[in-house]
Amino acid sequence: MSLPKPGPMSLVPFVSVEGMMQLILQQGVEGMLVDLAAYIEDDFRRWEQFDKTPRIAAHSPEGVIELMPTSDGRSYGFKYVNGHPKNFQSGRQTVTAFGVLSDVDTGYPVLITEMTLLTALRTAATSALVAKYLMPKGARTMAMIGNGAQSEFQCLAFKAICGIDTIRLYDIDPNATQKAVHNLQGKGLTVVACKTGEEAIEGADIITTCTADKQFATILTDNMVGSGVHINAIGGDCPGKTELHRDILTRSDIFVEFPPQTRIEGEIQQLPEDHPVTEFWQVVTGATKGRTSDRQITLFDSVGFATEDFSALRYINELVRQSDAFQKLDLLADPDDPRDLFGMIERYGRGMDAA
Amino acid sequence: MSLPKPGPMSLVPFVSVEGMMQLILQQGVEGMLVDLAAYIEDDFRRWEQFDKTPRIAAHSPEGVIELMPTSDGRSYGFKYVNGHPKNFQSGRQTVTAFGVLSDVDTGYPVLITEMTLLTALRTAATSALVAKYLMPKGARTMAMIGNGAQSEFQCLAFKAICGIDTIRLYDIDPNATQKAVHNLQGKGLTVVACKTGEEAIEGADIITTCTADKQFATILTDNMVGSGVHINAIGGDCPGKTELHRDILTRSDIFVEFPPQTRIEGEIQQLPEDHPVTEFWQVVTGATKGRTSDRQITLFDSVGFATEDFSALRYINELVRQSDAFQKLDLLADPDDPRDLFGMIERYGRGMDAA
Numbered sequence: 001m002s003l004p005k006p007g008p009m010s011l012v013p014f015v016s017v018e019g020m021m022q023l024i025l026q027q028g029v030e031g032m033l034v035d036l037a038a039y040i041e042d043d044f045r046r047w048e049q050f051d052k053t054p055r056i057a058a059h060s061p062e063g064v065i066e067l068m069p070t071s072d073g074r075s076y077g078f079k080y081v082n083g084h085p086k087n088f089q090s091g092r093q094t095v096t097a098f099g100v101l102s103d104v105d106t107g108y109p110v111l112i113t114e115m116t117l118l119t120a121l122r123t124a125a126t127s128a129l130v131a132k133y134l135m136p137k138g139a140r141t142m143a144m145i146g147n148g149a150q151s152e153f154q155c156l157a158f159k160a161i162c163g164i165d166t167i168r169l170y171d172i173d174p175n176a177t178q179k180a181v182h183n184l185q186g187k188g189l190t191v192v193a194c195k196t197g198e199e200a201i202e203g204a205d206i207i208t209t210c211t212a213d214k215q216f217a218t219i220l221t222d223n224m225v226g227s228g229v230h231i232n233a234i235g236g237d238c239p240g241k242t243e244l245h246r247d248i249l250t251r252s253d254i255f256v257e258f259p260p261q262t263r264i265e266g267e268i269q270q271l272p273e274d275h276p277v278t279e280f281w282q283v284v285t286g287a288t289k290g291r292t293s294d295r296q297i298t299l300f301d302s303v304g305f306a307t308e309d310f311s312a313l314r315y316i317n318e319l320v321r322q323s324d325a326f327q328k329l330d331l332l333a334d335p336d337d338p339r340d341l342f343g344m345i346e347r348y349g350r351g352m353d354a355a
Numbered sequence: 356m357s358l359p360k361p362g363p364m365s366l367v368p369f370v371s372v373e374g375m376m377q378l379i380l381q382q383g384v385e386g387m388l389v390d391l392a393a394y395i396e397d398d399f400r401r402w403e404q405f406d407k408t409p410r411i412a413a414h415s416p417e418g419v420i421e422l423m424p425t426s427d428g429r430s431y432g433f434k435y436v437n438g439h440p441k442n443f444q445s446g447r448q449t450v451t452a453f454g455v456l457s458d459v460d461t462g463y464p465v466l467i468t469e470m471t472l473l474t475a476l477r478t479a480a481t482s483a484l485v486a487k488y489l490m491p492k493g494a495r496t497m498a499m500i501g502n503g504a505q506s507e508f509q510c511l512a513f514k515a516i517c518g519i520d521t522i523r524l525y526d527i528d529p530n531a532t533q534k535a536v537h538n539l540q541g542k543g544l545t546v547v548a549c550k551t552g553e554e555a556i557e558g559a560d561i562i563t564t565c566t567a568d569k570q571f572a573t574i575l576t577d578n579m580v581g582s583g584v585h586i587n588a589i590g591g592d593c594p595g596k597t598e599l600h601r602d603i604l605t606r607s608d609i610f611v612e613f614p615p616q617t618r619i620e621g622e623i624q625q626l627p628e629d630h631p632v633t634e635f636w637q638v639v640t641g642a643t644k645g646r647t648s649d650r651q652i653t654l655f656d657s658v659g660f661a662t663e664d665f666s667a668l669r670y671i672n673e674l675v676r677q678s679d680a681f682q683k684l685d686l687l688a689d690p691d692d693p694r695d696l697f698g699m700i701e702r703y704g705r706g707m708d709a710a
Contacts, residue, residue, distance in 0.1 A: 009447060010372055016685035017365055018703070025704045029697075056411055058426050060459045065431050067422050071413050076420050080433070080455065082462020088693050092364060092461055096687045100435065104415045106447055107437025116688040120696055152697035176694055183697050329684075330371035332451045333471040338443050339531055341475055342384075342507035342538050348373070349380045 010334035015113035015316060019325040023316070024117065026323065030160040033153070035319075036125035037132075037161050039311040044129075047281035049073060050307050054261040057238070062086055064238055070306035076102045077310040079115055083238060085212045093149065094212050095119065101313040108332060111317045115309065122312040123304060124153035127232045128161035131206060133283050133290040134255060134298040135230040139205035140165050145197055145219055146211035146235060147171035147180040154208050154234070155180075159189055162206075166190040170200035198224055209243045210234040222247035227295040234302050238265050244299075246270045252299035255280050255290070257308075266301040277301070365689035370468035370671060374680040378671070379472065381678065385515040388508070390674075391480035392487075392516050394666040399484075402636035404428060405662055409616040412593070417441055419593055425661035431457045432665040434470055438593060440567045448504065449567050450474065456668040466672045467684060470664065477667040478659060479508035482587045483516035486561055488638050488645040489610060489653040490585040494560035495520050500552055500574055501566035501590060502526035502535040509563050509589070510535075514544055517561070521545040525555035553579060564598045565589040577602035582650040589657050593620050599654075601625045607654035610635050610645070612663075621656040632656070 015023070024032055043050070055068040063084030070077060081097035088094060097115035102108060131139075142164045144151050151169070158164035167189050171177045177193050184191045194200040197219060201207050207229055209219045222245050225231070231252065235243045244267050254277045256262040263273060280300070282288040291298050320326050335344035370378070379387055398405070410423040418439030425432060436452035443449060452470035457463060486494075497519045499506050506524070513519040522544050526532045532548050539546045549555040552574065556562050562584055564574045577600050580586070586607065590598045599622050609632045611617040618628060635655070637643040646653050675681050690699035 014684070017688045018685055021700050021703045022707075024700055025707065029700070051413055053411065056408065056422070056424060058406055058424060058431055058459075060426075060428065062460050063462050065424075065426075065457060065459070065462050067411070067424055067433060069411060069413060069420075069422055071415075071420075073415065076413055078422060078435070080464070082457070084460075084462045087461055087463075090461070091693060092463060093688060093690075093693050093696070096463065098464075098686055102420060102437070104413075104420070105417045105439075106442055106445070107418050107420050107439045108447060108451065109435070109453075114686055114688065117696065117700070148694045149696040179692065179695055179698065183695070183701065329369070330373055331453055331469055333372045333448060333469065334446075335448075337534065338446060338448050339503045340534055340538070341448070341472065341504040343534065345376050345379055345384070345472070346538065348376045352377075352380065 010330050010332045011328040012109045012331045013111050013320060013326045014329045015111070015320055015326050017114045017117065020114050020117045022325040023319055023323065030156050032121055033125045033128070033157045034160050036122050036312055036315055037129040039315045040122065040126055040308050041129055041284060043307050043311045044281040044284040047307070052258055052306070054258070054264065055306060068306040068309055070310050071104060072310070074104055075314065076104050077313045079306065079309040081115070081119060099309055099313050101317050111313060112329065113313065113316055118312050118316065119309070120150055120153045122308050123150060123234065124157035125161070126308050127154055127208065127234065127300065127302060128157035130255065130280055130300045131158065131162050131230055131232055134300065135162060136205050136228050136291070136294060139230070141168065141204045142206040142208060143168045143170070143200040143204035145170050145200055145207065145209045147176040148210065148212060150210050150234065151180050152183045154210065155184055155189060156187060158206065164206065166192070168192045168194050168200040168202070168204055170194040170197050204229065206230045206232060208232040208234065211243055217243055218245045219243040220248055221245045222251070225297065227297060229297055231297065231299045232302065233267050233299060239269060242267050242270055249299065252297040253278065254299045254301055255283065256301050257303065257305035261305065262301055262303050265303045268301055365685050365687045366683040367464045367686045368466050368675060368681045369684045370466070370675055370681050372469045372472065375469050375472045377680040378674055378678065385511050387476055388480045388483070388512045389515050391477050391667055391670055392484040394670045395477065395481055395663050396484055396639060398662050398666045399636040399639040401427070402662070407613055407661070409613070409619065410661060423661040423664055425665050426459060427665070429459055430669065431459050432668045434661065434664040436470070436474060454664055454668050456672050463687065466668060466675070468668065468671055473667050473671065474664070475505055475508045477663050478505060478589065479512035481663050482509055482563065482589065482655065482657060483512035485610065485635055485655045486513065486517050486585055486587055489655065490517060491560050491583050491646070491649060494585070496523065496559045497561040497563060498523045498525070498555040498559035500525050500555055500562065500564045502531040503565065503567060505565050505589065506535050507538045509565065510539055510544060511542060513561065519561065521547070523547045523549050523555040523557070523559055525549045525552050559584065561585045561587060563587040563589065566598055572598055573600050574598040575603055576600045577606070580652060582652060584652055586652065586654045587657065588622050588654060594624060597622050597625055604654065607652040608633065609654045609656055610638065611656050612658065612660035616660065617656055617658050620658045623656055
């Protein structure tokens with residue numbers, strides 16, 4: 001007598017880190033960024049269909065653990081993500097993540113996936129998508145301040161989606177910059193390593209800031225930022241963590257994902273609660289204008305929102321089913337009679353005894 | 356050249372449904388219920404250390420999907436759980452669940468586990484733990500109304516933890532009752548199948564209600580409930596879903612897990628918001644009294660709270676490491692240099708090409 005096998009309804013596809021790398025290599029990094037941006041744009045366009053809530057954050061002295069759920073009424077998705085700036089010291093990732101997509105009608109998960117890599121990709125795809133709507137015309141040069149794990153994805157997303165051809169890199173740690181220079185070789189970008197933040201933003205049409213200290217920092221000061229640029233501010237994404245001087249914010253037109261979350265977590269936590277911001281989805285639908293002049297400073301105060309992860313989960317769920325880049329996890333108890341959970345255990349035990 | 360292996364920090368222990376069945380059989384159902392009750396009791400005793408928040412529920416016409424996070428400052432846990440009463444019709448479970456335990460200092464998950472079986476066990480362990488404090492002295496007989504997937508676990512928990520020796524079963528579906536009778540054979544309980552709810556509660560010291568309709572139902576009416584009993588009300592656990600007539604509530608002393616959640620989800624959603632309730636953890640610490648007279652009706656308005664899942668995760672995390680009832684999932688990207696996520700993908704690609 002053989003042991004009972006997991007029932008078919010118990011099995012949930014799982015994309016491991018290795019599986020995700022296979023999917024990325026199959027599509028190409030830039031190809032996947034472009035695809036992700038399209039899914040994210042679609043979901044911003046139907047923003048009003050989503051059940052939205054600020055993420056649920058558990059803060060601790062060392063960092064934060066967050067759950068980011070959302071639903072469009074048909075599917076439900078959530079992401080688990082941490083942010084621990086000191087993890088670097090023990091060889092761990094500052095940000096790791098995994099996510100789940102489920103069927104709303106049954107509540108059954110249909111996909112579990114690593115999202116450390118996927119979050120890096122969706123964050124970059126979102127940044128470039130937003131910049132496509134807001135950057136000055138003819139933008140070619142981006143300053144990339146902070147050359148950590150997110151930086152190469154940002155650079156390639158802006159190349160593939162916005163037509164950026166020159167990157168000016170700066171990090172307080174020159175080794176991080178050298179790593180990014182190395183990784184971006186042969187990718188069709190002109191890459192310039194800079195010694196200061198000031199040097200990096202010389203001639204830049206777009207300024208991306210992506211640093212990880214959990215503190216009020218001032219990566220950019222007001223005198224560094226000229227008119228007409230687009231600022232893509234990624235790193236200020238939790239209470240007490242900002243990157244830009246307040247005076248830059250008051251000179252800029254600020255675009256956000258979901259105001260109730262950004263007012264807590266974004267750069268605008270430095271501003272009064274009623275400071276005007278524009279919701280990006282309204283730019284996508286055409287309900288409001290994005291950039292209206294060459295001299296305007298546009299600022300995307302990015303904190304990352306659950307719908308972007310939902311878009312990424314939706315994309316991977318479709319992509320992975322055309323591949324073998326997944327395993328099946330025996331996650332959901334599936335007794336012959338759904339009311340007989342107890343009997344399932346006993347029958348399994350008898351099977352073990354007999355085997 | 357071989358493909359790079361997942362780094363050790365990428366691997367997270369995973370307990371599948373099969374793994375959980377192995378752990379349950381190894382400990383015995385009653386043994387595991389007793390252990391779980393001890394962990395749950397410990398965590399109720401240190402209730403004030405927990406970061407508590409009502410669960411985050413996504414409601415739909417067919418059911419609900421919930422995330423239940425909590426933390427004691429050292430570990431963080433959350434459970435994903437659905438409740439879909441009609442799932443039964445398609446051979447699925449009404450309630451399925453999985454959970455994650457993480458290290459607060461790094462944000463890294465340390466355990467992923469199925470929790471469909473574990474939730475059934477922790478719910479029963481919690482019920483019996485609460486009854487241990489509230490039931491009338493010398494209680495021997497329990498009425499079990501609703502004989503679905505949770506019922507056998509309830510019966511065995513009350514046997515192992517409260518000394519109940521007689522169970523009186525009733526369900527609107529006689530097949531469910533027959534299933535429970537069958538499963539409880541040879542377990543050291545006197546089991547009586549009853550044809551009505553009224554018959555089931557005859558002589559019962561404890562009345563457990565555990566039915567699954569998502570609607571205001573009246574499993575118990577006021578004239579059915581005599582003085583002195585303890586009512587363990589499990590099934591009323593989301594808005595619009597209750598089991599008891601309002602008049603029973605007003606005659607009872609009501610004990611709850613976390614009032615902000617119970618007022619939304621429990622039987623007391625039928626009562627004014629300021630109706631007095633006692634928080635169970637205060638009974639455990641001795642800050643307040645439980646049962647004070649033989650004639651008092653005590654009512655545990657149970658909805659299930661995140662700390663109970665946390666206790667269960669903590670228990671399984673300790674238990675599983677002494678066994679081989681787990682796999683390791685390649686869940687967390689672990690590049691040689693934590694800032695070099697991008698390079699990890701490229702190196703993996705070169706490894707694949709060379710392999």
